[in-house]
Amino acid sequence: MAHGPAKGIGRWLFTTNHKDIGTMYLWFSFAMFLLGGFFAMVIRAELFQPGMQIIRPEFFNQMTTMHGLVMVFGAIMPAFVGLANWLIPMMIGAPDMALPRMNNLSFWILPFAFALLASTLFMEGGAPNFGWTFYAPLSTTYAPSTVNYFIFGVHIMGASSIMGSINIIATVLNMRAPGMTLMKMPMFVWTWLITAFLLIAVMPVLAGAVTMMLMDINFGTSFFDAAGGGDPVLFQHVFWFFGHPEVYIIILPAFGVISHIIPTFSRKPLFGYSSMVYATASIAFLSFIVWAHHMFMVGMPIGGELYFMYATMLIAVPTAAKVFNWVSTMFRGSLTYETPMLFAIAFVILFTIGGFTGLMLAIAPSDVQYHDSYFVVAHFHYVMVAGAVFSGTAAVYYWLPKWCGRMYNETMGKVQFWISFIGFNITFFPQHFLGLAGMPRRYADYALQFSDWNMISSIGAFIYGASQLLFMFNVIRTIKAGTPVSEPKTWEGAEGLEWTVATPAPYHTFSTPPEVK
């Protein structure tokens, strides 16, 4: 076994160490977060006022598409895979991931996939412009020729996800320390076990969807063309069979993170651990049978609409159980409000708002009004940004001292939290009003009555964007010059095996498995 990190760039290129790979995932994710954020700034700058000021409508479409793709596949998913790499082996008392070389392969595919995707911006025809959901025939008959690079980029990115997930499942099922039964696993490990299962189940379906596109575009098949007996709606079914579990792939690990942070700063064990596990499993199961609630407007039979409406509403039950458990964990705890806790509490509140708007969208007759409007944009940014991104940020603040042995600047962290929180809400709360008033999503221009809220939303977006630079500054400053900390437990109330190893965590931990009682 290697004893310490290798020297130079080779350490990162050839590594088999889960901590190195986790670090690379996290930095890659942050780079993509900045790139996707830049696209978002372009979008909000253009929407600052009605009329076209900065970019052409065609380019606006490329920006919305690339923003969605980069944020979902490049920023959020790799962020949680990075956390999984860093934390799962330490949380279950394993020396590393089960398949360390494949682990490095999973990571290094991503820079290639996203370089390919981003390079389409500079190619003739421009980047993909058909929305991150790439509905046929926009993405087939009417797509720019660069769609082929997009397709193959998605293919290798999917291979990366599948390999990463296989690795996580093998690690969790096979490498837990003696005595750690399934129902003693930390929540983050549980949520990732279930997430990995979802990924292996639906990533191949995404591969199938883009393969069908590839064949329709280049080889004359008629999957999505009614002229040959196919159906464009088939694309939407296949896509959302992937796409709905995908949103839980993004949010379940976030649930896991929050289930660690809230008990720590409440100084109480997590309320209802087993119900948390069962709720996570229920959400995962339900995610497979609700996909067509994204498609209430395509002309499904009424029976289908009703089924998908009621099935979707069922998801509110296990999700509410989770929110109840988080609140009950805080109830009568001795709470302190360090930066990770602030983000975690904001997560609970804002994610619940996003959940409720989801419930509104689930009601098929009401969805006639909300569908494809800014209400949907507001809804999924409340769960993606205030959900996934807030919890990822919370996780970085929470575990950063363990990772690098230095404490971040608490004041700067709190300032960053409040700017993020305020900026986020200024950006996305008005979008509810815009959507209800009838402003459609993905439009480069809008009617005059939407001007005020759009301007406010854009101002909020610039505030939120700036707060991420402060986040980056705080993290880099911590790594370079933060106050050194050495006690194993950074946080008084923290529980779990990762807090039993030295700080900063040595390059290899748990070469001999600990005994879990």
Added chain:
Amino acid sequence: MSTESNYYVPEQSRLPIMAATGMGVMAYGAGSWVQGSSAMVFLAGVLIMVFTLYTWFSTVIKENMAGMNSDQLKRSYVWGMSWFIFSEVMFFACFFGALWYVRVLVLPWLGGEGGFASNTLLWEGFEPAWPLMTTPDMVANGEAAQFKGPDQNMSFPGWDKLFSWLPLWNTVVLMTSSVTVHMAHTALKNHNRTKFNAWLGLTVLLGAIFLVLQVEEYIHAYQHMGLTLESGIYGTTFFMLTGFHGAHVTMGTIMLLIQFLRGLKGHFTHDDAFGFEAASWYWHFVDVVWVGLFIFVYVLA
């Protein structure tokens, strides 16, 4: 749970970054190739990939033969292969699902069922049928149609032609090969290397025969039946489902061939033959997919 007191973490390795490079080059090359550029970049990626995988697998085999693999790592490999096969199941489920959706819902709707007006407004006079010989395009545009249905299809031709029906023989070949690979496994467990080599060799041969028959079927379809990838949704689903299955049979045959060659070199013992076992699970999986294809693509059509 872990039962090991110590665990082997491999040294640094150049293989992952090489594989990632290979995949990146392949993705870029495939993207430019389908747009009309030369296939050279794609082939370069394939070469990198083949070289890397060869090196990677031989490294893993050497490690195992050097006794570096603990029981725990072997279990990780088992989990890895099982979940990989599950991902493949979902890939095929996607295409079977598309076939089901088209046959059961799309075509009746195009024919006006459920109050949809598409057969009066867009495709006047379209009659849903499976196999779909007359596409909506042909009904609306006649000879100018872009999507023309096939002249003939691959469905069950009737009991009198049963024995000249190729898919039946394909089924027989593949079913037999699942039995022979199992016989090879049993022989290995009984320490009988001669029988192991013989049964495994026979399995590889059956895999190759299946592929030859499949190629034969495709040539016949293209040259004599007017059935191509472009023959509307029937040709689309037929070739995509059987084509991906054929690609997986090719993969499985190569995997088994490698295990066969390893067997001749004296690899594997009765209790340590993961490479062979993984390949045989994969083989059973492609066999099960074929049964699904035989039923849903050939028989129930």
